[in-house]
Amino acid sequence: MSKTREVLLVGEGNFSFSAALSETGGDDVGVTATCFQSENETYRQEGVALNVQRLRERGSVVLFEVDCTCLKEHEALQDHLFDCVIFNFPHCGRKSGVKKNRVLLMKFFLSAVAVLKDNGEVHVTLCNGQGGTPCDSPMREWHNSWQVVAMAAEAGLILREIRPFECEMYQGYRCTGYRSQDKGFHVEGALTHIFTSSLPHTMPEKLKMEKTVGKETVCFELPAELSNYINRNFLGQQSHHPVKTVQEQLHRELKSVWPVCTINEDFPELVYCLPEMLEACDPTLTHSEVYWIKPTDTYVFDQSETKQNDCESTDDQQSFTGSYALRPSLLLHVQEITQNEDFSPGTLYAVSGLVFQRVPICPIRSPAFHQLLLVGMFPVESHPLRCFQDSLESLLIPYDVSFEEVQTGLEQQVWINSKMLPKFGRITYLPSISSAVDEGLQLVAVSVNLDHLATLIFGISDWRLLWSADPRFLKHFELSPSGPFSPFSLYPPSYLHDISFWMDPENYDELDFHAIVREASCGVVKNVALVDRFRHPHMGHASLCYRLTYQSSDRALSNSQVLALQNQLRRLLALRMQVTLR
Known part of the structure; x- marks a missing residue:
């Protein structure tokens, strides 16, 4: 047996829409129809008596003198929650102007959420041009519209969908004007705006972290602006996140050319770093772009004993030299990868993880992102740089990704660029690291910003969506793992x-x-x-x-x-x- 969908209609004129909805929805819809006017005043309108009779015969509730801006205060509504609240053609009346109608909308939205169930919807139908969204044709200037999305935001609602108002679907519906005046609203081109609740904004806080670096366990505070990026597990085995999907696509493409070994070792996000190490692994990084970390405490493990030393404040450690940092690039781990006893020429070793870079606030760069690092030793005559470029081009060219070859002294590299973000990836030889290896072999490293690649492949307009805690974001990719992303919040105001x-x-x-x-x-x-x-x-x-x-x-x-x-x-x-x- 299907669950009845409880629907509340406010601002009804002659109740023709409510009656049609009740009959169209059948037993699956429970209708509560309300109007602002008194019962006597409403019954003077043509067809009202018949429409109210149609509603009551189907068991619907009809209420009079209901103010849509204070629904919770009405005795019949204060203990009731609805799946959907509908307001068709709201208007303050006469030549009230856009500002008064915006206030009406805002007060209605605030009132509606008080009687709305979790995951409920608010439907507002407006005449063409009033809403202020690109769906209006023609679209009014923002200051001259009702700014319906911004008014709904005051109540914590986001615009999920816009549909044409198809009045012909509702048999017997006749649109009336303000307070059921004879002159009705223009329904041609009218649009129904569907709103749902969103998550609230939360203030970021500093997190107390503990990471092991070499023989030391380091305690530190994570900068507050990075708290949303930690412990999200986007690349976990059960993840459906688009960043994980892109990572797997790249692995599949490369496995068709070379053996690929995925390194599951959990490299620490905190590294001991010197400026010369930064320059050696990634010359594009500057000292100011690194999140340098001052430890609050360190625990030093003494191998000559079987116990851990007491916690020491770094302010008291006279021997402390060098600097700790949140890793700005996985290239800092190249030496660890190549020195592993399982490392062998001809195989591509892949590791993925979070990296952190201090960057200005802009639409294209994020302070934290997932990076894919590929490292391998290959014969010089096989031209590995060209092979990697050809392999990645076949996968990425459809997304307007370009490759730029650069020769700097002895160093040869290929930058991976997009129209939005240049140098989001790099293919390079690492001569300084490979100088001690067998002659005839070259060490090649490929680093790619997986987050940016995910926004390109899935058409995600804002990189911040990748970090959304709203379950609707991931649900989209669970249902459609390879299709383009459809935003669940339309036309957000700025x-x-x-x-x-x-x-x-x-x-x-x-x-x-x-x-x-x-x-x-x-x-x-x-x-x-x-x-x-x-x-x-x-x-x-x-x-x-x-x-x-x-x-x-x-x-x-x-x-x-x-x-x-x-x-x-x-x-x-x-x-x-x-x-x-x-």
């Missing part, structure tokens, strides 16, 4: 806000500013652009003005939330950076 301050150029690190923006905004700032810079001719200080674009592709983001986040950013900047806000 908001622009500027922030300006005085700073000392000698002590200012722009990447520190971006890190604070990520933390304060809960990751919803999509882009940061420097729009103005002024240096005082006498004081030496400089004034900077940045423009922040707030937008979330998986969670509701309202104007009121953005204002709160912007204020939070101002507080954190004043606390953590030596700047004077303007």
Whole structure:
């Protein structure tokens, strides 16, 4: 026996839509139909008596004098939850203007979620052009529309779908105007907007971490802006994540040419790193792009004893030299791979994992991503660089990926580029590491940003979606592992806000500013652009003005939330950076 779907309709005029829905839905739909007017006033309208009779004969509930902006306060609704709440052609009446109608929508959405079940839907049908989405034809300018998606966001709702309003499906339906006036709304080209609840935004927090590096167990705090990227297990055996799918596709393609050995060893995400090591493994990395970590404590294991030494604060360790860092590239593990006793020429060794890089906030680069590293020793005469390029080209060319050969001194390499992100992968010889190996063999390494590749292959418009905690993201790939991605939040609104301050150029690190923006905004700032810079001719200080674009592709983001986040950013900047806000 199928479960009855409980539907609440608000703002009904002559109840013709409710009656048609009740008859069309049959026993699978339980209808509660309401209107704003009194019973006596409503019954003066043509056809109301017949439509109410049709509803009640089917066991539907009919209520009068129900205010759609405070549904929970109505005695008959306060203890009831619905699968769907429908509001067709909301309007404040007369020439009320777009601002008043936006307020009506916002109050309705806030009221509707109070009587909505988990995973319930809110349906709002608007005349063509009112909603302010690209589905309107023609589309009005944003300031002249009802901004339905932004109003729904105030109640934590996201737009899941837009459908044409097909009034002919509802037999006997006749559209009335505001408060059942004779002049009805224009239903031609009308659109039904379907909203669902989204997850709330959460403030990132510093995580206490513990990692083993060599003979030491290092305790440290993970930067707050990275907390969303840790322990997600996207590459686990049971994962359906698109990054895992891309990894497997690359493995399959390469296995058709070379033997591939997947290394399951869990290389630590924290590494002991010197600047010269960085330059040797990846010359594109700079010192400022690395997340350098100051340990809070270390545990040193003494092999001459069978016990672990007591925890020591790094401030007391006089012998501490070098630096710890969150690995910026898997290329730092090449030496460990090649020195393994199982490493042999002719086989490709594959390892995948998270890497971390301090980068500015922008739509194309993320501070953490999954990287695939392939390492192998091959005869020089086999031209392994060209072979790798040919193999990857056959797989990636359909996604507008290009390959650029570069010769720098003795080093030969091939950059893998996309239109959005240049140098997201690299094929290179490693002469400094391979100098001690048998003559006639060359060590080749391939590194690829799997996250960026996943956005290209599956048509994911925003890399932040890869990290979404909303189950609807992964559910899409469980049902359609190879098809293009269909967003579950359509046309998310964006908001622009500027922030300006005085700073000392000698002590200012722009990447520190971006890190604070990520933390304060809960990751919803999509882009940061420097729009103005002024240096005082006498004081030496400089004034900077940045423009922040707030937008979330998986969670509701309202104007009121953005204002709160912007204020939070101002507080954190004043606390953590030596700047004077303007």
